[in-house]
Amino acid sequence: MSEQGLIIRGLRAGVAGTPILKGIDLTVEPGRVHALMGPNGSGKSTLAFSLTGHPNYAIESGSVTMDGEDLLALPADKRARAGLFLSFQYPAAIPGVKVANFLHAARQAVRPGGLTPAKFRTLLMEKMDVLGMDPAFMGRYLNDGFSGGEKKRLEMLQLAVLAPKYAILDETDSGLDVDALRAVGESVNALRKSEEGKQTGFLIITHYPRILQHIEPDVVHVMMDGRIVKEGGADLAHRIEREGYDVIREETQSIA
Amino acid sequence: MPSATAGDGLLQRFAQLPSGREKPGRFWRIDLENLAVPEQAAAYTEPVIEAPAIRGGFALDLRTAKERHSEIFARAFGAAVPHNDKKFAALAAASWNTGALVYVPAGVSVDDPIRIVYNATNGALYPVTLVVLEEGARCTVVTEIEGSDGAFVCGIDEVVAAENAQHVFASVQSLPEDATAIFTRGAKPGRSASVSFDAAQLGAHLSVDTLDVNVDEPGAEGTINVLFFPRGTQHVDVVSTVAHNAGDSQSQTLVKSAATGNGQARYLGNIRIAPHAQHTESALRDDALLLSKGAHIDSVPALEIAANDVKAYHGATVGALDEEQIFYMTSRGISRDDAERMIALGFFEPVVERFPTEALRERIRETLAAKAAQ
Numbered sequence: 001m002s003e004q005g006l007i008i009r010g011l012r013a014g015v016a017g018t019p020i021l022k023g024i025d026l027t028v029e030p031g032r033v034h035a036l037m038g039p040n041g042s043g044k045s046t047l048a049f050s051l052t053g054h055p056n057y058a059i060e061s062g063s064v065t066m067d068g069e070d071l072l073a074l075p076a077d078k079r080a081r082a083g084l085f086l087s088f089q090y091p092a093a094i095p096g097v098k099v100a101n102f103l104h105a106a107r108q109a110v111r112p113g114g115l116t117p118a119k120f121r122t123l124l125m126e127k128m129d130v131l132g133m134d135p136a137f138m139g140r141y142l143n144d145g146f147s148g149g150e151k152k153r154l155e156m157l158q159l160a161v162l163a164p165k166y167a168i169l170d171e172t173d174s175g176l177d178v179d180a181l182r183a184v185g186e187s188v189n190a191l192r193k194s195e196e197g198k199q200t201g202f203l204i205i206t207h208y209p210r211i212l213q214h215i216e217p218d219v220v221h222v223m224m225d226g227r228i229v230k231e232g233g234a235d236l237a238h239r240i241e242r243e244g245y246d247v248i249r250e251e252t253q254s255i256a
Numbered sequence: 257m258p259s260a261t262a263g264d265g266l267l268q269r270f271a272q273l274p275s276g277r278e279k280p281g282r283f284w285r286i287d288l289e290n291l292a293v294p295e296q297a298a299a300y301t302e303p304v305i306e307a308p309a310i311r312g313g314f315a316l317d318l319r320t321a322k323e324r325h326s327e328i329f330a331r332a333f334g335a336a337v338p339h340n341d342k343k344f345a346a347l348a349a350a351s352w353n354t355g356a357l358v359y360v361p362a363g364v365s366v367d368d369p370i371r372i373v374y375n376a377t378n379g380a381l382y383p384v385t386l387v388v389l390e391e392g393a394r395c396t397v398v399t400e401i402e403g404s405d406g407a408f409v410c411g412i413d414e415v416v417a418a419e420n421a422q423h424v425f426a427s428v429q430s431l432p433e434d435a436t437a438i439f440t441r442g443a444k445p446g447r448s449a450s451v452s453f454d455a456a457q458l459g460a461h462l463s464v465d466t467l468d469v470n471v472d473e474p475g476a477e478g479t480i481n482v483l484f485f486p487r488g489t490q491h492v493d494v495v496s497t498v499a500h501n502a503g504d505s506q507s508q509t510l511v512k513s514a515a516t517g518n519g520q521a522r523y524l525g526n527i528r529i530a531p532h533a534q535h536t537e538s539a540l541r542d543d544a545l546l547l548s549k550g551a552h553i554d555s556v557p558a559l560e561i562a563a564n565d566v567k568a569y570h571g572a573t574v575g576a577l578d579e580e581q582i583f584y585m586t587s588r589g590i591s592r593d594d595a596e597r598m599i600a601l602g603f604f605e606p607v608v609e610r611f612p613t614e615a616l617r618e619r620i621r622e623t624l625a626a627k628a629a630q
Contacts, residue, residue: 004403031408052587053586053587054583055579055583056579075586075592076583076586076587077587077589077590077591077592077595079587080586080588080589081589086587088584088587091445091584092578092580092581092583092584093581093598094581094585094593094598094602095602095603095604095605095606096586096599096602096603096604096606097598097599097602097605098599101598102585102588102598103590105590105594105598106585106588106589106590109588109589109590109591109594110588110589141602141605158588162588164587210488
């Protein structure tokens with residue numbers, strides 16, 4: 001079972017000819033919560049988009065396997081069907097596409113044939129309740145005119161409905177008020193307790209450790225200038241909160 | 257039937273008048289000035305009319321209506337479309353061989369839509385649909401244009417709505433993709449009346465549509481909702497005009513179009529506000545989506561505003577599918593093809609949902625989905 005996990009080896013990637021990731025080694029283990037922290041511009045979102053197959057991000061070298069499967073050989077939709085999920089920092093608005101229809105299409109694509117429409121509806125209502133979402137959401141157009149908090153709640157609803165093997169949360173905490181942040185934390189924890197989600201491995205990308213008060217990380221990775229410069233336990237996140245990134249930067253530079 | 261002399265005059269006008277439409281060029285391939293008109297016209301055909309009871313009124317095929325209610329026929333025929341001044345209206349007015357007249361008396365509200373189906377199966381079809389609403393009357397008319405391969409349909413729709421009347425006139429054209437469909441439509445809403453023209457051009461090789469709303473009375477409201485989606489070598493040419501000739505009037509024009517394959521389209525959206533038409537509010541929104549390299553849509557909003565105390569808004573966009581939207585959907589496991597189809601359908605949805613009846617909306621969505629899947 002040595003292949004289990006979302007295993008990133010020597011990943012170099014960039015956008016529009018500019019190298020951003022300069023050799024990332026990182027393994028997200030099933031059932032565990034990994035936090036990826038780092039200052040703005042360190043390459044965290046580039047890693048998220050490179051893993052999920054955004055067409056603007058070019059992989060230069062390295063490998064990514066998910067439970068043994070070569071992820072980089074797959075287009076974005078097949079990565080999702082293989083069990084990868086990204087909660088977007090800035091989800092796209094798609095006017096005219098209703099939330100309910102979109103969620104049903106996504107669930108059918110990722111977990112084909114599992115649920116009758118009635119059972120799917122029950123599942124949605126249950127998950128929306130955890131997130132404190134109004135059922136009227138279902139009839140709205142996807143992210144169209146949504147507030148920042150509503151968009152993030154919808155990302156969390158998709159996470160709950162798709163119950164992926166590996167979930168990347170890209171700055172899901174940014175711009176959220178306390179209630180929305182708590183709802184995000186509860187949603188992730190509810191998934192982790194469920195039968196479908198107990199083996200889900202999380203990569204929680206964040207600038208501030210705020211969200212980690214709601215979701216306790218098992219491992220913390222610190223990224224700077226396209227590299228993982230430090231790893232540790234939950235206490236590392238608390239240190240960053242107290243001391244800031246500059247102290248970590250000085251430490252890692254003096255070691256190098 | 258129109259008298260021989262009137263018909264001959266109109267046919268002469270048809271031959272003399274320029275179409276004023278798109279000329280053949282690099283993209284547009286059809287010469288409307290020299291359009292071949294089939295020699296063989298169909299014999300008079302009654303359309304299929306499904307109408308609820310109209311208290312004191314009627315929905316009859318045009319020949320019967322003209323015989324039994326000649327005064328009402330005369331009030332509507334030529335009232336909202338100038339037959340002598342529009343090339344294809346002149347042809348249809350001279351040649352009509354099917355049609356319907358809907359009449360709703362004062363204060364009568366017809367809740368269920370009146371459905372009229374024209375089926376062009378044998379020779380050229382010239383349908384004329386007339387709607388007359390008296391004061392405070394209310395009704396919805398849906399016309400469906402169908403036919404067999406190579407059908408030629410050239411028709412007129414005219415709506416005359418008296419004070420405070422409310423009317424929705426929806427038309428869905430789903431002819432085979434080698435057919436020709438040419439419609440000239442006009443509406444005259446009375447004081448504080450409202451008329452909506454909803455047109456979906458889904459079929460035909462050539463589809464030419466003219467929609468005119470003449471807002472000649474204060475407080476009147478005109479609405480135009482149009483969608484079209486040429487694929488293959490389909491050509492669509494739509495010109496809509498809202499002319500505000502009275503104050504305190506309103507209009508909304510919403511046009512959504514897409515093209516794929518070598519589909520060609522031209523849309524010209526006119527808004528005219530006369531000098532004395534103060535306190536008019538007018539909005540025109542026109543979005544075009546290009547789904548292939550060979551597809552082409554010219555989209556031109558044209559506003560002539562001669563009054564100084566009005567609100568007029570217009571916006572037009574032409575673009576391709578958004579890669580960020582596609583990535584978002586594919587990142588949820590939805591295939592690229594399905595994502596493109598869902599986004600294209602979503603693009604049309606704001607105008608689809610303005611069409612009356614869920615059955616009609618579903619039919620339009622299904623046809624659009626089939627086109628987007630090509």
